[in-house]
Amino acid sequence: MKFFIDTANLAQIKEANDLGILDGVTTNPSLMAKEGIQGSEAVMAHYKTICELVDGDISAEVISTDFAGIVKEGKALAAIHPNIVVKVPMIKDGVKALKWFTDNGIKTNCTLVFSAGQAILAAKAGATYVSPFIGRIDDSSWDGIELISQIAHIYGTQGFKSEILAASIRNALHIVKCAEAGADVCTCPLDSILGLLKHPLTDIGLAKFLEDAKKFA
Numbered sequence: 001m002k003f004f005i006d007t008a009n010l011a012q013i014k015e016a017n018d019l020g021i022l023d024g025v026t027t028n029p030s031l032m033a034k035e036g037i038q039g040s041e042a043v044m045a046h047y048k049t050i051c052e053l054v055d056g057d058i059s060a061e062v063i064s065t066d067f068a069g070i071v072k073e074g075k076a077l078a079a080i081h082p083n084i085v086v087k088v089p090m091i092k093d094g095v096k097a098l099k100w101f102t103d104n105g106i107k108t109n110c111t112l113v114f115s116a117g118q119a120i121l122a123a124k125a126g127a128t129y130v131s132p133f134i135g136r137i138d139d140s141s142w143d144g145i146e147l148i149s150q151i152a153h154i155y156g157t158q159g160f161k162s163e164i165l166a167a168s169i170r171n172a173l174h175i176v177k178c179a180e181a182g183a184d185v186c187t188c189p190l191d192s193i194l195g196l197l198k199h200p201l202t203d204i205g206l207a208k209f210l211e212d213a214k215k216f217a
């Protein structure tokens, strides 16, 4: 399973990249706004900076909702760097645009996926990545991990090539469950990635080893 970091914060991107386990980055307009990145020129410059920091797929989201606008914006985003993946919402014109990008060799990430039906449509349109939002599904009292399993089963059975990119990750357990359920990629906040490190028995065991090591120093 690939690890992406889900942020536009450059310090956090660097920290995750320095761990040596980072395969890419996802962003969205809310994450950009959180970092105070405003205006299309600043947004484009920020994507370029991220591409220079991380050698992997970098999702850049369109904000148009009509076919012509999505294609125009997506082409401009894809021109920033070969690693840019155009992030397109799961709407009717978005599906049409996904197919256009597929036919024109531009990588895509279909975002805001909340059902198996939407995942089938995105895969039919040739999306490189399909992003089910598991945390937001859990928030609405449904089972986000179950959706990952269902999509993995459908894609396996039908031979769809799209990669399942589990998004809206809330904690380290989500990452483990996504790996079990067959996600190809998990995009996670830094805290959730670092949460994978934690186990009290590791801390207790290390403290004892270091204490005992002093006896032989």
Ligand code: E4P
Pocket (backbone or CB within 6 Å): 006, 026, 027, 028, 111, 131, 133, 135, 136, 167, 168, 169, 187
């Ligand atoms: C990633 O591509 C999504 O934009 C992101 O994971 C959404 O996460 P959230 O539900 O925490 O906003």
